[in-house]
Amino acid sequence: MSTSLIFGRGQKIDGVGLVKPITLNDYDDFLEKSSVLYYSMAHFGDEFKAQFLLDLIVWGLNQEELVTNLTELFKLTISEKVTFFANSIDDYGFIIDEMNLIDKNNYDQVRSLIMHQNLMNEQKVYKDKLVQEWANKALEAKNRKGIQMTFEDMLSTVSVYAGKHYSELGKYTIYQLQSDFNRIGKLIEYDATISFKCAGDTKSPLKHYAEHVDLFRDPNDDLFVSQDKLKGLNQAMGN
Structure with a gap:
């Protein structure tokens, strides 16, 4: 069993960089920004299961606050320099540096790791x-x-x-x-x-x-x- 969590070490994701668990000094900011992570495919229904989750959050919900919260969240957990860009509906993401980027292809992995590191549980969503x-x-x-x-x-x-x-x-x-x-x-x-x-x-x-x-x-x-x-x-x- 890995000791990375008990020692507070981060975990590297290829193409993203080192994802670090937050410290309690940043807890209030994290609590305010991290609620967007609770959005899962279960919230959007079976008709959207072939879509990317990040597409559904950024373009489907179309709330500027959610994009802002994700940007600030990635600043807390990955790098102090994170910038959102959107050239088109298919060309967008969160730039970390010249080598690293969060987009629709790796967002699920980043989301899962941040939730795991900070003991966030998936919300239960029932169809009925x-x-x-x-x-x-x-x-x-x-x-x-x-x-x-x-x-x-x-x-x-x-x-x-x-x-x-x-x-x-x-x-x-x-x-x-x-x-x-x-x-x-x-x-x-x-x-x-x-x-x-x-x-x-x-x-x-x-x-x-x-x-x-x-x-x-x-x-x-x-x-x-x-x-x-x-x-x-x-x-x-x-x-």
Whole structure:
């Protein structure tokens, strides 16, 4: 297993250059600009499946703000010098330097890597509008019932527990922060279980404090009690 993410190293893409995970110092800017990455082929329907995703975003949605956000996003993750050009509907892209360019042919690879490095999950899109509305309501209900926790709460937890100053945490990547935060949770859970067992508890399982934590698991995968029920609902609606 590669250690590039835990050490915050970037990954090179041929024709693009080194793509780097953002640091928390740039988190606010990244959060504002990166929402465009959530657009996937699933948002455009089967009739557009033969098209390039970047074509659909730039020309299909035709929103200048999206192009601006992509430009600024690439500046944060690849190079400080990124310029968008459009000579025609077929000749356009984001120039990085004389050797590197992001266009419709490599955008999907760049998008996938940026999302992976910064723990962004693909949005679930359902073909049927009623199913999509039901899924959105289920997600809202889950968020209301769940633990209210912000990104800032994770930062303060790691700062206090690990004794790290916020200026140091500012150099962390999202992956590093999530890794530390989840590991702290495992350590606290382990210590608590040991205390319970010393008090006579024989039922609580003792999980190792260093067991694997899957940071790429989509927290919304368990949104529905049974995926079979959702599948059945889709089938009943003719999807």
